Amino acid sequence: MGGFAWVTLATNDSYSLGALVLAHSLKQSATNHQLAVLVTPGVTKSMRVKLGSVFDVVQEVNILDSKDESNLRLLKRPELGVTFTKLHCWRLTQFEKCVFLDADTLVLKNCDELFERDEFSAAPDVGWPDCFNSGVFVYRPSVETYDKLVQFALEKGSFDGGDQGLLNLYFNDWAHKDISKHLPFIYNMCSTACYSYLPAFKQYGSNVKIVHFISSTKPWLQYFDTESRQVQPAGDMHHLKSVLQCWWDIFCSLIHPNLTSDMAGLAGAF
Amino acid sequence: MGGFAWVTLATNDSYSLGALVLAHSLKQSATNHQLAVLVTPGVTKSMRVKLGSVFDVVQEVNILDSKDESNLRLLKRPELGVTFTKLHCWRLTQFEKCVFLDADTLVLKNCDELFERDEFSAAPDVGWPDCFNSGVFVYRPSVETYDKLVQFALEKGSFDGGDQGLLNLYFNDWAHKDISKHLPFIYNMCSTACYSYLPAFKQYGSNVKIVHFISSTKPWLQYFDTESRQVQPAGDMHHLKSVLQCWWDIFCSLIHPNLTSDMAGLAGAF
Numbered sequence: 427m428g429g430f431a432w433v434t435l436a437t438n439d440s441y442s443l444g445a446l447v448l449a450h451s452l453k454q455s456a457t458n459h460q461l462a463v464l465v466t467p468g469v470t471k472s473m474r475v476k477l478g479s480v481f482d483v484v485q486e487v488n489i490l491d492s493k494d495e496s497n498l499r500l501l502k503r504p505e506l507g508v509t510f511t512k513l514h515c516w517r518l519t520q521f522e523k524c525v526f527l528d529a530d531t532l533v534l535k536n537c538d539e540l541f542e543r544d545e546f547s548a549a550p551d552v553g554w555p556d557c558f559n560s561g562v563f564v565y566r567p568s569v570e571t572y573d574k575l576v577q578f579a580l581e582k583g584s585f586d587g588g589d590q591g592l593l594n595l596y597f598n599d600w601a602h603k604d605i606s607k608h609l610p611f612i613y614n615m616c617s618t619a620c621y622s623y624l625p626a627f628k629q630y631g632s633n634v635k636i637v638h639f640i641s642s643t644k645p646w647l648q649y650f651d652t653e654s655r656q657v658q659p660a661g662d663m664h665h666l667k668s669v670l671q672c673w674w675d676i677f678c679s680l681i682h683p684n685l686t687s688d689m690a691g692l693a694g695a696f
Numbered sequence: 697m698g699g700f701a702w703v704t705l706a707t708n709d710s711y712s713l714g715a716l717v718l719a720h721s722l723k724q725s726a727t728n729h730q731l732a733v734l735v736t737p738g739v740t741k742s743m744r745v746k747l748g749s750v751f752d753v754v755q756e757v758n759i760l761d762s763k764d765e766s767n768l769r770l771l772k773r774p775e776l777g778v779t780f781t782k783l784h785c786w787r788l789t790q791f792e793k794c795v796f797l798d799a800d801t802l803v804l805k806n807c808d809e810l811f812e813r814d815e816f817s818a819a820p821d822v823g824w825p826d827c828f829n830s831g832v833f834v835y836r837p838s839v840e841t842y843d844k845l846v847q848f849a850l851e852k853g854s855f856d857g858g859d860q861g862l863l864n865l866y867f868n869d870w871a872h873k874d875i876s877k878h879l880p881f882i883y884n885m886c887s888t889a890c891y892s893y894l895p896a897f898k899q900y901g902s903n904v905k906i907v908h909f910i911s912s913t914k915p916w917l918q919y920f921d922t923e924s925r926q927v928q929p930a931g932d933m934h935h936l937k938s939v940l941q942c943w944w945d946i947f948c949s950l951i952h953p954n955l956t957s958d959m960a961g962l963a964g965a966f
């Protein structure tokens with residue numbers, strides 16, 4: 427086995443919309459690599475079919491397996507559920523190296539050079555920049571690493587209750603050991619940066635390759651005018667209008683026409 | 697000449713209060729190194745006397761010198777004034793190596809190990825973390841570097857109109873070249889981090905050695921109850937109450953008793 431893949435995750439049909447737009451943005455960037463999405467039982471059958479039309483691999487995770495000791499132990503810790511789900515990406519051992527992308531990211535330019543990096547590479551977080559943001563990272567699938575991460579999660583937990591707090595405790599030498607593991611911020615530009623340091627956004631924004639719509643800045647939560655087909659971002663998010671418009675253009679042309687009423691959440695509502 | 701020094705800057709009596717508290721916090725940390733403050737004509741005589749009682753060096757800068765070509769050229773670009781002022785720190789060539797600290801920082805623990813670092817070392821900024829924050833940095837005084845910086849300022853300017861935008865353009869390989877030049881965030885914890893990523897602050901906050909009260913979070917702008925002698929920080933800043941109380945304890949015990957009515961700005965108002 428071998429090869430490189432972009433990997434994302436969706437636990438429901440709403441986040442699947444993000445995953446679909448992300449996948450199309452990767453194709454538009456003319457990537458040479460495969461696309462994989464991890465789904466949980468919360469994603470409907472009809473959405474999986476849609477995902478299968480653009481992703482090379484649609485992998486169900488969180489299926490309970492009584493022979494898997496780690497899973498059994500996690501069953502007793504339901505609060506670690508979402509954190510655990512992202513960890514499944516290490517089990518895609520059919521690939522040699524992967525880049526994980528949150529479903530709320532959008533690829534603006536070809537980023538295939540990311541596969542030249544090693545595990546564990548990520549970009550700094552805007553909240554506490556000696557932590558990395560876990561929305562974009564380079565990793566090497568390995569059942570051994572997966573098992574260690576699960577073990578670690580059970581023993582130490584996560585300081586923020588999510589995968590970011592867990593992964594930062596596990597890969598705890600990221601901040602100060604090896605500069606090559608610091609992905610440039612243009613590979614994970616957190617959307618809030620456009621207003622928290624606007625002059626830097628104006629200076630460096632045109633270099634951005636991947637935008638990450640963190641917390642409440644999700645593209646699908648912005649107001650979209652169906653008449654004009656223009657997104658109308660709230661408040662300071664207007665600095666990201668052109669990028670949000672990109673997201674909606676993909677959504678309207680390639681995804682919305684194929685949504686069906688048996689999909690759930692936001693996807694069923696459109 | 698030689699030796700190491702902590703260097704700060706005050707262009708008026710209000711910022712001088714910050715400089716004074718900072719100096720006392722450095723002394724409380726039992727530093728082995730000297731303290732220097734750059735002042736401009738906007739600092740009153742009586743405040744300079746006060747500064748001189750705690751700083752080893754009180755250096756007036758921005759004095760026009762017709763023999764200094766750089767200064768003459770800057771005269772025609774008044775908008776670069778504040779940026780230019782911080783650059784003067786490179787002229788303190790009586791010291792071999794220095795750490796610049798904004799007057800709105802507070803030292804909580806001994807940080808003398810910072811002098812083992814080389815120029816140009818700084819911690820990531822929370823706004824755009826591939827930029828460093830210019831509130832704390834290690835540098836090597838040098839008239840040559842000073843001249844180059846002034847030249848650069850005149851040619852390229854600053855993308856944010858301040859010293860941070862200028863220094864980031866000048867030391868533009870900081871983000872990706874040498875991990876040893878990335879100061880840990882605990883040497884320049886921007887105060888907004890305590891609410892923008894509270895779980896990380898709870899996890900790592902007790903390691904913080906220098907707090908930086910950026911933008912409107914200045915200690916002297918927080919409400920202080922003169923009856924109880926307790927600071928009452930607004931909103932999310934309550935997570936930094938103990939650190940703000942430190943600032944005010946130094947201010948009340950060591951600085952306020954010696955303020956006089958011929959001081960200007962906030963200092964004269966107390």
Ligand SMILES: O=c1ccn([C@@H]2O[C@H](COP(=O)(O)OP(=O)(O)O)[C@@H](O)[C@H]2O)c(=O)[nH]1
Pocket residue numbers: 434435436437438441527528529530531561639640641642
């Ligand atoms: O209900 C959820 C929440 C999260 N996710 C996945 O986990 C990632 C991380 O969550 P999110 O992006 O919302 O967190 P943020 O980046 O805002 O911290 C998402 O992008 C999705 O890939 C998901 O599938 N379902």
Ligand SMILES: O=c1ccn([C@@H]2O[C@H](COP(=O)(O)OP(=O)(O)O)[C@@H](O)[C@H]2O)c(=O)[nH]1
Pocket residue numbers: 704705706707708711797798799800801831909910911912
């Ligand atoms: O009117 C001013 C503004 C700034 N400063 C000095 O320049 C530093 C940078 O400004 P500030 O800390 O206000 O900027 P911030 O850290 O909030 O970006 C201050 O700490 C002071 O040392 C000053 O002396 N007078």
Ligand SMILES: [Mn+2]
Pocket residue numbers: 528529530531561638639640641
């Ligand atoms: Mn995300």
Ligand SMILES: [Mn+2]
Pocket residue numbers: 798799800801831908909910911
């Ligand atoms: Mn400052």
